[in-house]
Amino acid sequence: MSSLPIDVPVAVLIAGSLLLLAGTLVLRKSWRERNGAKPMLRFGGWSLVAAGFAVFCQTLGGEFGTAYALMTLSIAALLVVAAGMEVRAAKPRSARDIALEPEDRPTNWPRAIAKSLLAIVLSGIAAIGLGVAFAVAMPLEPTDRIVIGGLLVPVLWGAGMAWTLCDAKLVRATILLIIVSVVGYGIAFLPKVLT
Amino acid sequence: MTDRSIDTKPRRRSFLKPDFVRAMLAGHSALGLAFAALIYIVCLSGTLSVFVHELQRWEQPNAPLVEGFATPEMLQQATVNAHKQAVADNAAHDLFVMGPGGVSPRLQINYHDHETGVQGSWIGDAEGNLDRRVVAPWSEFVADLHMVLHLPRTWGLFLVGLTGVALLSSLISGLLSHPRLFKDAFHFRWGGSHRLQEADLHNRLGVWGLPFHVVVSLSGALLGLSTLIVGVLALAAYDGDQQKAFSVILGPQPSADETAAPVPDVAAMVRQITDRQPDAVFSSMNIGHIAKAGQIVTINMRSPGHLPFGNPYAFDGSGKQLYDGGFETGSIGQQILGVLQPLHFGWFGGILVKLGYGVLGLALTVVTHTGVTIWLARRRDQGRPSPGWERVWAAVGWSQPLAFGTTALAALTGGGGFLVAIYLATFAAAFAVAGVARDGGATARALRLLGAVAIAAAVARHTQVWGAQISDPMAWYVSAAMLLCALTLATPVLLGGRSTAKPIAEQA
Numbered sequence: 001m002s003s004l005p006i007d008v009p010v011a012v013l014i015a016g017s018l019l020l021l022a023g024t025l026v027l028r029k030s031w032r033e034r035n036g037a038k039p040m041l042r043f044g045g046w047s048l049v050a051a052g053f054a055v056f057c058q059t060l061g062g063e064f065g066t067a068y069a070l071m072t073l074s075i076a077a078l079l080v081v082a083a084g085m086e087v088r089a090a091k092p093r094s095a096r097d098i099a100l101e102p103e104d105r106p107t108n109w110p111r112a113i114a115k116s117l118l119a120i121v122l123s124g125i126a127a128i129g130l131g132v133a134f135a136v137a138m139p140l141e142p143t144d145r146i147v148i149g150g151l152l153v154p155v156l157w158g159a160g161m162a163w164t165l166c167d168a169k170l171v172r173a174t175i176l177l178i179i180v181s182v183v184g185y186g187i188a189f190l191p192k193v194l195t
Numbered sequence: 196m197t198d199r200s201i202d203t204k205p206r207r208r209s210f211l212k213p214d215f216v217r218a219m220l221a222g223h224s225a226l227g228l229a230f231a232a233l234i235y236i237v238c239l240s241g242t243l244s245v246f247v248h249e250l251q252r253w254e255q256p257n258a259p260l261v262e263g264f265a266t267p268e269m270l271q272q273a274t275v276n277a278h279k280q281a282v283a284d285n286a287a288h289d290l291f292v293m294g295p296g297g298v299s300p301r302l303q304i305n306y307h308d309h310e311t312g313v314q315g316s317w318i319g320d321a322e323g324n325l326d327r328r329v330v331a332p333w334s335e336f337v338a339d340l341h342m343v344l345h346l347p348r349t350w351g352l353f354l355v356g357l358t359g360v361a362l363l364s365s366l367i368s369g370l371l372s373h374p375r376l377f378k379d380a381f382h383f384r385w386g387g388s389h390r391l392q393e394a395d396l397h398n399r400l401g402v403w404g405l406p407f408h409v410v411v412s413l414s415g416a417l418l419g420l421s422t423l424i425v426g427v428l429a430l431a432a433y434d435g436d437q438q439k440a441f442s443v444i445l446g447p448q449p450s451a452d453e454t455a456a457p458v459p460d461v462a463a464m465v466r467q468i469t470d471r472q473p474d475a476v477f478s479s480m481n482i483g484h485i486a487k488a489g490q491i492v493t494i495n496m497r498s499p500g501h502l503p504f505g506n507p508y509a510f511d512g513s514g515k516q517l518y519d520g521g522f523e524t525g526s527i528g529q530q531i532l533g534v535l536q537p538l539h540f541g542w543f544g545g546i547l548v549k550l551g552y553g554v555l556g557l558a559l560t561v562v563t564h565t566g567v568t569i570w571l572a573r574r575r576d577q578g579r580p581s582p583g584w585e586r587v588w589a590a591v592g593w594s595q596p597l598a599f600g601t602t603a604l605a606a607l608t609g610g611g612g613f614l615v616a617i618y619l620a621t622f623a624a625a626f627a628v629a630g631v632a633r634d635g636g637a638t639a640r641a642l643r644l645l646g647a648v649a650i651a652a653a654v655a656r657h658t659q660v661w662g663a664q665i666s667d668p669m670a671w672y673v674s675a676a677m678l679l680c681a682l683t684l685a686t687p688v689l690l691g692g693r694s695t696a697k698p699i700a701e702q703a
Contacts, residue, residue, distance in 0.1 A: 031379075031380055064543075074405075081403065085383045143443065143521075146444050158360050158366075
């Protein structure tokens, strides 16, 4: 797109994409190798991927280069996955295909509601508390601490969700999240209370 | 993001203990099921929203295109004309101008008055004249579905933000329940066991698209939750004043002084910026409280090699610069703020990046869909099938392409007045199909065919309505892409069982 404030030369696009594609192909060979690890192959694969990133970043700059390279790596790898598709005939499942099953837990409605409250509400309260505490108390420029604090909220909330849903002990999760919330909001609102 | 349906030969011990993986899988499964429908709808509508400017051009294919970037003179003319029109429409409060050359070759002008609730959207020509009103109800419908699910704005943003958090959480738990992340990175088995096939698809698309999935879910969650987060921050540090909190990160906001003032000289402001930065090009502009003493003009100018839509420069009505946002070369927080929207929507690098986002957005949608189909297949494998849920999920999943087809058709036929109602009616009809269909597989097949027909009908209707009037080639490309979607939906059904894997409902 010549109208954009970045020109993407076709040669760079092709060279970078080919390097990433070659890297994923080599990694595929290394990871699918059944007779032990192949460190040289793995090293070669990652080196090609790194070279692809370098080509994109060198030519397009760090911001555009990284974005283009990450996107191209994803698509190149999916192409390699699709090209290596193993078509199987319909047959009963063999023992080799048995999956590792999720933990079978006894559950009921009160427990499910309690888990939802923990994962969605209490994790959210705790995450917002920590994010706002960061935004208020960190010794950074105001924009930096507010933006990074804001960015922390979804990350912490998501991590809290994942943890509370995998932890079978509801009381432990509840107590920890309450402590985290008290600490977070304490730090966030303490300056206001003290003045 | 994982169902570890892989061989169980003795191997090196993983750093993730089996009990931990099983617990993570249980959490991943519960979260995925709870939010599956919401995540799926947000992801699919988000994938379409990447192309919202192209869809707008499809809906109005005879509107003028503008070569290159906006000039100062064009912007001044557009501002004066838009202000006049906004006064005539009783909506002269806030004005937004999006220049051509960045995300779309159109000059687009919007104004609104949040007190009267009146708003107007226009497409401008190369001289800055208002050429015609924007009439793109379907594009607006798709974008609003993605951003607020057509709920009241505050609630919609929060729910979509929460959906982003749930998606992010699923990515974390999916990653932690995948001990053979690298070893299995290229396994893709099609056929044989349905569950294995779906699991491979789920895991491969999930793992290799991970950078994209993390970026869009994190940025989406933050964009959706920003009002809530800033609200709490304002309570803690800004005496409850949200505007004050926002002004710290977004620059000065217009004051309440409503005394009449001249329309600002935006051309001079743009020249001020280009005098210092000759390579900066106009991206967009926002004038808060236009032609009032408290007005603030924020001009976004983009420099080569940077991802943000533009670096914001704020001026008062007299042309005095008050603020430089630092989105391109400022502090880390300013730069993060600058890349949030471009990275979320994929509008930073032209059509190639948009196509890449389209592919990866579709991959995330498939990851969500297969997450539920794996759960359904697992239940069948365990001898406790859920035929009812199989129908429900087929209805949820395959109703969406159908609903996009019916709403596009309706927008082209009767305008945008009833699109939400038509969307909901299509959703309900899909459930009715599920109610009478033999099983989940039959529901999916019927809805896929209906979806293909609806999308093809929308393209046919578009050609009938616009036909010879089409001056924007993008309209033909979008029509072709829609026909390709219709073909992709219908072909596997018409070919009948090309997949060697037995559908869920037939594995009993």
